[in-house]
Amino acid sequence: METSSPKSHIGRKISRIRELRGIKQEALAAELGISQQAVSKIEQSEIIEDEALEKISKILGVTSEAIKHFTEESLIFHIQNMYDHSSAYTYNNQCTFNPIDKIVELYDEKVQLLERLLESEKEKVELLKKQNKS
Structure with missing residues (x-):
């Protein structure tokens, strides 16, 4: 059988x-x-x-x-x-950019946005002052 x-x-x-x-x-x-x-x-x-x-x-x-x-x-x-780093199954997970540079870039963008927001608020205050005088 x-x-x-x-x-x-x-x-x-x-x-x-x-x-x-x-x-x-x-x-x-x-x-x-x-x-x-x-x-x-x-x-x-x-x-x-x-x-x-x-x-x-x-x-x-x-x-x-x-x-x-x-x-x-x-x-x-x-x-x-x-998990054998010498085999064909190894996955290459390297960054193509410097993470610290990316953080600095994002921080600079944030500062620019805050500066524009502050400028906008100053303009609003000036407009309100003009309206109160009239």
Whole structure:
């Protein structure tokens, strides 16, 4: 008797991705418009129709190809290499400007706005003085 390998069991992959995303079967069922028992049956199925897989993948926030090719090993590899600064997964989050210069620039803009506001208030006072004299 031949048993299917976990690598080809789409239902188990959906279940694992759903768990990793923190989505309960009830929530997935509600999004799909089916019962929780139907989701449980899908997750026990080795093969799933492409149309259903597309709907599920959208709800889980992954592509259907990602579900088909999902393995625990690739997930672990990705997580391990996400923090390895010598890998291709390194994200370059360097500023393209000097933050201190930006702060000074914003401060100067604020000073200019306050000066214009003060000037406007002075003009109002002068107008009110003229109106009181008349």
